[in-house]
Amino acid sequence: MSGFTIILLILGLGLIAWLSARAKAMAFATPGIARPHSRPNYHAWYVALAAIVPALLFLTVWSIVSTSLIDQSMLAGIDPANLPADPAARGNLLAEARALANGEIANPFNAQARDLAPAYESARGFYAWTGFGIALLIAFAAGGWAYTRLSPSFRARTRVERIVMGLLLAASLVAILTTLGIVASVLFESIRFFSMVSPVEFLTGLNWSPQIAIRADQAGSSGAFGAVPLFWGTIFIGAIIAMIVAIPLGLMSAIYLTQYARPGFRKWVKPILEILAGVPTVVYGYFAALTVAPAIRDFAMMTGIPSSTESALAAGLVMGIMIIPFVSSMADDSLSAVPQAMRDGSLAMGATRSETIKKVLVPAALPGVIGGVMLAVSRAIGETMIVVMAAGLAANLTANPFESVTTVTTQIVQLLTGDQEFDSPKTLAAFALGLVLFLVTLALNIIALRVVKKYREAYD
Amino acid sequence: MTDLMTPPEAEAAPAPAAAPAPKMTARGVNVFYGNKQAIDNVSIDVFREDVTAFIGPSGCGKSTFLRTLNRMNDTVATARVEGDIRLDGEDIYDRSMDVVQLRARVGMVFQKPNPFPKSIFENVAYGPRIHGLAENKAEMDTIVERSLKRAGLWDEVKDRLTDSGTALSGGQQQRLCIARAIAVDPEVILMDEPCSALDPIATAKIEELIHELRGRYAIVIVTHNMQQAARVSQRTAFFHLGSIVEYGDTSGIFTNPRETRTKDYITGRYG
Numbered sequence: 001m002s003g004f005t006i007i008l009l010i011l012g013l014g015l016i017a018w019l020s021a022r023a024k025a026m027a028f029a030t031p032g033i034a035r036p037h038s039r040p041n042y043h044a045w046y047v048a049l050a051a052i053v054p055a056l057l058f059l060t061v062w063s064i065v066s067t068s069l070i071d072q073s074m075l076a077g078i079d080p081a082n083l084p085a086d087p088a089a090r091g092n093l094l095a096e097a098r099a100l101a102n103g104e105i106a107n108p109f110n111a112q113a114r115d116l117a118p119a120y121e122s123a124r125g126f127y128a129w130t131g132f133g134i135a136l137l138i139a140f141a142a143g144g145w146a147y148t149r150l151s152p153s154f155r156a157r158t159r160v161e162r163i164v165m166g167l168l169l170a171a172s173l174v175a176i177l178t179t180l181g182i183v184a185s186v187l188f189e190s191i192r193f194f195s196m197v198s199p200v201e202f203l204t205g206l207n208w209s210p211q212i213a214i215r216a217d218q219a220g221s222s223g224a225f226g227a228v229p230l231f232w233g234t235i236f237i238g239a240i241i242a243m244i245v246a247i248p249l250g251l252m253s254a255i256y257l258t259q260y261a262r263p264g265f266r267k268w269v270k271p272i273l274e275i276l277a278g279v280p281t282v283v284y285g286y287f288a289a290l291t292v293a294p295a296i297r298d299f300a301m302m303t304g305i306p307s308s309t310e311s312a313l314a315a316g317l318v319m320g321i322m323i324i325p326f327v328s329s330m331a332d333d334s335l336s337a338v339p340q341a342m343r344d345g346s347l348a349m350g351a352t353r354s355e356t357i358k359k360v361l362v363p364a365a366l367p368g369v370i371g372g373v374m375l376a377v378s379r380a381i382g383e384t385m386i387v388v389m390a391a392g393l394a395a396n397l398t399a400n401p402f403e404s405v406t407t408v409t410t411q412i413v414q415l416l417t418g419d420q421e422f423d424s425p426k427t428l429a430a431f432a433l434g435l436v437l438f439l440v441t442l443a444l445n446i447i448a449l450r451v452v453k454k455y456r457e458a459y460d
Numbered sequence: 461m462t463d464l465m466t467p468p469e470a471e472a473a474p475a476p477a478a479a480p481a482p483k484m485t486a487r488g489v490n491v492f493y494g495n496k497q498a499i500d501n502v503s504i505d506v507f508r509e510d511v512t513a514f515i516g517p518s519g520c521g522k523s524t525f526l527r528t529l530n531r532m533n534d535t536v537a538t539a540r541v542e543g544d545i546r547l548d549g550e551d552i553y554d555r556s557m558d559v560v561q562l563r564a565r566v567g568m569v570f571q572k573p574n575p576f577p578k579s580i581f582e583n584v585a586y587g588p589r590i591h592g593l594a595e596n597k598a599e600m601d602t603i604v605e606r607s608l609k610r611a612g613l614w615d616e617v618k619d620r621l622t623d624s625g626t627a628l629s630g631g632q633q634q635r636l637c638i639a640r641a642i643a644v645d646p647e648v649i650l651m652d653e654p655c656s657a658l659d660p661i662a663t664a665k666i667e668e669l670i671h672e673l674r675g676r677y678a679i680v681i682v683t684h685n686m687q688q689a690a691r692v693s694q695r696t697a698f699f700h701l702g703s704i705v706e707y708g709d710t711s712g713i714f715t716n717p718r719e720t721r722t723k724d725y726i727t728g729r730y731g
């Protein structure tokens with residue numbers, strides 16, 4: 001019997017619970033007797049949830065716990081002398097036996113796995129059946145207990161509401177806890193990094209060359225972890241060049257769409273613009289690396305400016321294009337939120353449309369626009385594909401857009417790809433960079449949302 | 461062009477008594493929103509010396525007609541205006557008429573106070589700046605002060621001209637909007653239910669203000685409040701279903717209406 005069947009079975013029990021609870025509640029809902037606290041459906045749902053939720057929770061926990069229980073019971077059933085002494089080899093053997101028992105492989109490396117497989121299979125079967133049995137018992141017990149509680153005065157509605165709230169809370173906690181877990185692990189690795197490299201050097205050093213010699217006699221074995229060139233490259237591409245492109249274009253397109261475009265045109269163009277935001281960034285990356293970068297290099301060569309194939313300008317321009325929808329949709333929202341009365345007031349004073357936009361609408365919408373720009377910046381500095389493909393790896397500290405710079409995200413990818421040991425400062429540096437990136441984007445997002453919210457309150 | 465002295469329609473009530481030349485005239489005006497006709501063949505004269513009130517049940521087209529007088533309906537994509545509307549004899553829908561100039565001459569105050577999210581000073585200075593009425597800061601100061609004084613707001617705000625206009629009370633905001641309209645020295649001021657968002661005290665202040673402004677500007681006011689129409693206006697037009705049912709001296713309309721529909725409306729038996 002598979003896990004799927006048992007889930008169906010429990011749901012079936014839930015259905016039966018629902019129907020019988022409803023029947024019972026209907027019986028005491030008959031007119032004449034005092035009005036019950038809750039309508040029959042609430043009683044029905046209460047019993048059904050009682051039958052289903054604890055049983056499913058148990059199954060989830062069981063499926064996690066039983067793997068190690070199975071391993072343990074197998075080890076207990078075999079003479080330890082027959083097993084490899086090395087824990088790694090023992091783990092491999094067990095994994096192979098498990099794969100064999102599951103039918104995932106046919107021929108194990110270690111012939112001994114073949115002997116273990118039947119034992120494994122029986123252990124697994126035993127634990128599966130035990131789990132299923134307990135789950136069904138729980139479903140019966142909890143459902144039956146809930147069923148006996150039903151009475152006209154039983155507050156089933158309140159309980160159901162509370163259970164539903166609990167389920168929703170659990171769902172939102174999953175996302176939050178996962179995020180916290182990620183942050184904690186990044187933080188932990190960063191602390192390890194900062195025990196090897198001083199935070200001051202990391203945050204203020206101008207020299208970035210994380211390569212660490214593999215053999216002690218190689219030159220430059222220490223590596224340099226001054227991340228300022230990376231921060232600069234990130235800001236230069238994401239917050240300067242990209243914004244020089246995205247702010248004017250985004251703002252102007254929003255102004256056109258909200259103030260000038262006919263409704264029919266707006267209906268078509270706005271979604272198309274928003275689709276731009278859904279294009280996978282790797283596509284932009286190709287565009288930057290294969291089309292824009294060579295064009296910029298050719299242009300630079302023609303005009304005699306020294307330049308490299310991978311330029312800050314190419315990555316920044318394409319990033320700017322990618323960001324346009326963010327800026328324009330935020331600006332669009334804030335412009336549309338400026339009350340029509342404001343516009344009418346200005347037009348009635350004899351202001352032209354563009355005067356009205358320049359002197360009344362844009363200033364009134366400015367906080368929202370600024371919030372949008374900050375969100376866009378935080379998006380741009382966290383963006384990876386475009387810069388990996390088009391920005392280059394040289395950690396230059398330069399303001400020349402034709403030169404190659406590198407960014408935080410590019411370096412993280414560099415540091416973590418390939419065979420790496422997880423205890424060298426080179427690898428750990430990636431986590432420190434990630435932490436800085438996380439903190440900066442978090443701050444930007446918080447400020448941006450504050451600004452936008454404050455502004456929204458002003459008009460509602 | 462229609463002869464100004466002889467209204468083409470019998471229904472269009474001629475101006476009562478022998479009056480000086482009207483400030484604005486409308487003849488045979490129709491307004492459509494898409495295919496729907498909102499104003500049907502309206503003719504009216506507005507005089508400089510008077511306050512003219514538009515009354516009538518909700519949705520009868522008072523706002524729509526008022527907005528034809530400064531071409532604010534141009535800003536509604538679906539609106540179409542037919543007929544002949546003149547300001548001092550000039551056709552305001554003529555090609556040669558510049559709406560920017562027109563709206564400087566025919567100002568407007570809206571139902572809900574709508575000060576710009578700028579300082580009090582900048583709110584009033586907005587129009588003069590657009591129309592280039594002040595040569596320098598001193599002139600602008602004079603214009604702002606004069607407008608705020610005429611709007612009866614100066615004493616309340618003179619110490620905080622740099623505060624935001626939106627931080628004033630509703631009644632003060634509405635007077636600020638009137639000051640803003642006055643600042644460009646218009647000839648006509650259109651007011652669309654200027655007191656409907658205000659409390660009785662603020663309303664009384666605005667009514668007093670309208671009294672003071674009378675004579676300097678031709679004023680057209682839309683109101684749902686019969687007493688207000690009786691108090692502030694010299695002429696009243698009763699709108700119903702997109703047409704003018706009756707137009708004449710306010711005292712005549714209120715004491716001795718010719719039409720039963722007018723009578724029913726002002727005595728509260730209708731709409």
Ligand SMILES: Nc1ncnc2c1ncn2[C@@H]1O[C@H](COP(=O)(O)OP(=O)(O)OP(=O)(O)O)[C@@H](O)[C@H]1O
Pocket residue numbers: 493498516517518519520521522523524525536538
């Ligand atoms: N922008 C518009 N688009 C389409 N129809 C409109 C528009 N504005 C007004 N109308 C219609 O025109 C008619 C007259 O509206 P208008 O606003 O002029 O009435 P009103 O007399 O000012 O009413 P109220 O006293 O409620 O302000 C109504 O039927 C209204 O639905």
Ligand SMILES: [Mg+2]
Pocket residue numbers: 522523524652
């Ligand atoms: Mg109206």
